[in-house]
Amino acid sequence: MTSNSRALNSRRITVPDTYDAIQDYYEEQGWTDGMPVVPATEDAVQRMLGPWGEDPSLSLGVAQPSNSEVNIEKVAINAVMAGCRPEYFPVVVACVKAALQTPFNLAGCQATTGGAAPVVIVNGPIAERLGINGDSGAFGPGYRANATIGRALRLFVRNVAGLIIGDMDKATLAMPGRYSFCFAENESRSPWEPRHVELGLNPEDSMVTIHAIRAFYPVMETTVSQGADVLNTLVQATRATGFSNFYQIGTGAQVTLVLSPEHAAEIAADGFTKQDVREYVFEHARMSIADLSGLGHWGNRNYPDWVDDEDPDTMVPIALQADDIVVVVAGGDGRHSAWLAGWGVTRVVTEKIEVPG
Secondary structure, three states: OOOOOOOOOOOOOOOOOOHHHHHHHHHHHOOOOOOOOOOOOHHHHHHHHHHHHHOOOOEEEEEOOOOEEEEHHHHHHHHHHHOOOHHHHHHHHHHHHHHOOHHHOHHHHHHOOOOOEEEEEEEOHHHHHHOOOOOOOOOOOOOHHHHHHHHHHHHHHHHOOOOOEOOOEOOOOOOHHHOOOEEEOOHHHOOOOOHHHHOOOOOOOOEEEEEEEEEEEEEEOOOOOOHHHHHHHHHHOOOOOOOHHHHOHHHOOOEEEEEOHHHHHHHHHOOOOHHHHHHHHHHHOEEEHHHHOOOOOHHHOOOOOOOOOOOOOOEEEOOOOHHHEEEEEOOOOOOEEEEEEEOOOOOOEEEEOOOOO
C-alpha cells in the first residue's frame, strides 16, 4: 500500500490462485461482460486509484436504477477488471461523472429494449498522450486505451448501476458497442476547432463526450467531392423509416455525425463551418408525416406543438434544433463517414477530464 493511500472499503474475497478459478468466480457472480477480466486485487486497485487513494470513499453521485452510491473505489475496481492502465483512470472517472448527470438518464437509456450503448468521444491532449485512437479504425479494435476505457464504463453500468441483462437491462438485441465503444476526435486532421474548444474549454484541456446510441449507420460517398454534395449524401442516408430519431425529437433525441477527414476537408473547402453543417442537417434531414405515419416508432412518437402530425406534408427534422446535432471528425483515409443514432430519452453530455496532482 502506498504511503498516500487509505485502506479500501470493499469486502475481501479469497479465491484459489489459478486463472480458471478466478475467471469462473467472476463469471458465477455475474460481474463480467462475458470476456475474461483482470483480477481486482487490493494492490491493483490502489495503483488504479493513484492520487484518489487518499480518499477511496469519495462519492461521485448515485447510480440508477440500483440507487447505489458511487465512490471512486468502485470505479477503480471496474477499471482494473476492464484492463485499464492507471493513467487511463482520469478518463474513466470523467466518463462515470458524465453518465451520472441527470440529462444522460443512465437507467432510461440502458434499460430500454432498444439496446442503446454509451459511446465515449475523447478530446484534447490526453487522447494523444494515452494513445486513444481517433485515426484509421477508430471504431474498431487494436488499441488498449480505446478498448479498456469504454469497457470500464460498461462494467460500471453493469456492476454498480445494476443494469444486468435479462434483469433491469431489457435490450431486445443490444449491440457490440455494449462491450466497449470509445474513440478520440481526429483533431490533427480536422479543418475545424476540436469539440472541447468549440464548447469553451482551453486547447490544453481535455474532455469526454458520451452519447447513448442505438446504432451507427456508415455512409460511403466516393463519387461527388463538392462539400454541399457530400452533405447531401449524408443527409439522404438518414431518410429511413426505422431511424427512430424522426419520431423522438420531442424528448430531445440527438444525433452525432462522425465525418471522415476527407469528407470534412471537402465540406470545409466549400465554406462550411461546424455550425453550418449542423444547420444544413437540421434543415435538410427531414422526413414527411406521410412517410413516417403508421410505421416504425409511430406509436411512441413525441412531437413539439409546431409539428402537425395530421398533415401528411409536414416535414419532421431529425432533431429538435440544430444544436442537437453533434459534429466530430474521426477516422483515417477513405471517404466513409457515419451517423450515430441517439436514443430518445438521453442527452449528449460532456465532462472535463481532471488529472489530480
